[in-house]
Amino acid sequence: MDIRIRSLYKYYGDKRVLEDFSATFREKSSVCLMGPSGCGKTTLLGILMGLVKYDAGLVEGVPPRKSAVFQEDRLCEDFTAAENIRLVTGKRAPEAVIAEQLSLLGLGASLSIPVREYSGGMKRRVAIARAMLAGGDIYFLDEPFKGLDAENRRKAAEYIREHTVGKTLVAVTHDEAEAALLGGEIIKMGGSV
């Protein structure tokens, strides 16, 4: 089922963040939302994830099984990367699989230390692995490559593409090169109102 957004409005106090926004995201396709800061990209993602309430409009067709890379890493800092992944997967993902997937993202040597001791880029990769291993019918990625160098960005994009084949993917980015790495349709959102 396609995701249909019609005449969406969202205010934070007096500030209008989304005004009469409409779009259709085709099922099992990739969409990249682009636009300047404050234009409502993250808010729109939050609404689609079901975490932010909107003031007016219509949103339908969002699958119930969702996965996400949030704008912040949102990791449990006291736990290891594998434990952070097990938090969302439970026993569905065996330990060996988690370790293998983290190794694919270049984290194989840091499996036993809490993520508190990771660099920003390493934490980002854990957040990406967590989202991909959690699985779902739709993936939301909010600036997924934030803090990654060019090589890790390329690796992470390839990793994401492999895991989201045949799934709906909605990503947010400022950067056209990052949008190109993820592929799919680009939707440009306007400036803040």
Add this chain to the structure above:
Amino acid sequence: MLRRPRLGKALAAALALLAWQAAAMALGQELLLVAPSKVALRLLVLAGEAGFWKTVLSSFARIISGFLLALAAGSLLAAAAGRLKAVETLLWPWVITIKSVPVASFIILCLIWLSSRQLPVFIAFLMVFPVVYSNLLEGIKSADPKLLEMAKLFRVPLLRRVKYIYLPHLRPFILSACGVGLGLAWKAGVTAEIIGIPAGSIGERLYEAKVYLDTADLFAWTVVIVLVSVAFEKAFVRLLTLLMGGRR
């Protein structure tokens, strides 16, 4: 680096003992202020008596039972109140009353309803419950909303949310509640024993010391309370830290 603060504390304690000894010698009246050396001797004699350990153990069991009951009830009700505002509102008048009513009023009132053996358990419970409940509720309310949102999106079951998100966040709140709560439990529990006078309790021995004006006994039993209370607090906090993954 680790030894310096300990050395400082040991020196401060030695200085305090010296000051106490000097004051007792200057005063020269054991009835008013007994010297620490005499207290130590009396303590040694007491420790060798047949009923000493039984007395310590019976008071310990009663007071710690009250503390553990309060820890369990306070944790469960704080969890319920953190989830349902109605529970917090319903508990509010009870918690505020327990916090503000003097412990002596509770002891006298409860002496009518409870036996002298049950009284210290209930009074220790009553004093510790609001501390545990308020601390934990504050901790639960201040849990990272972004992590909770993440858990909601990924449909993380409650038990896993507790293990990964709430427990690490609540660790300092639980440890602080236990530290404060144990001190209160001993103070209030022994006060209840002094008023209720259950047979074979520390409270009874303190009451007898007061009646017979036996200052050495009064000081010796007070030292026992301090030692048992501090030793148990340290052991309990260490155990909790281990159980909650203190390494991290």
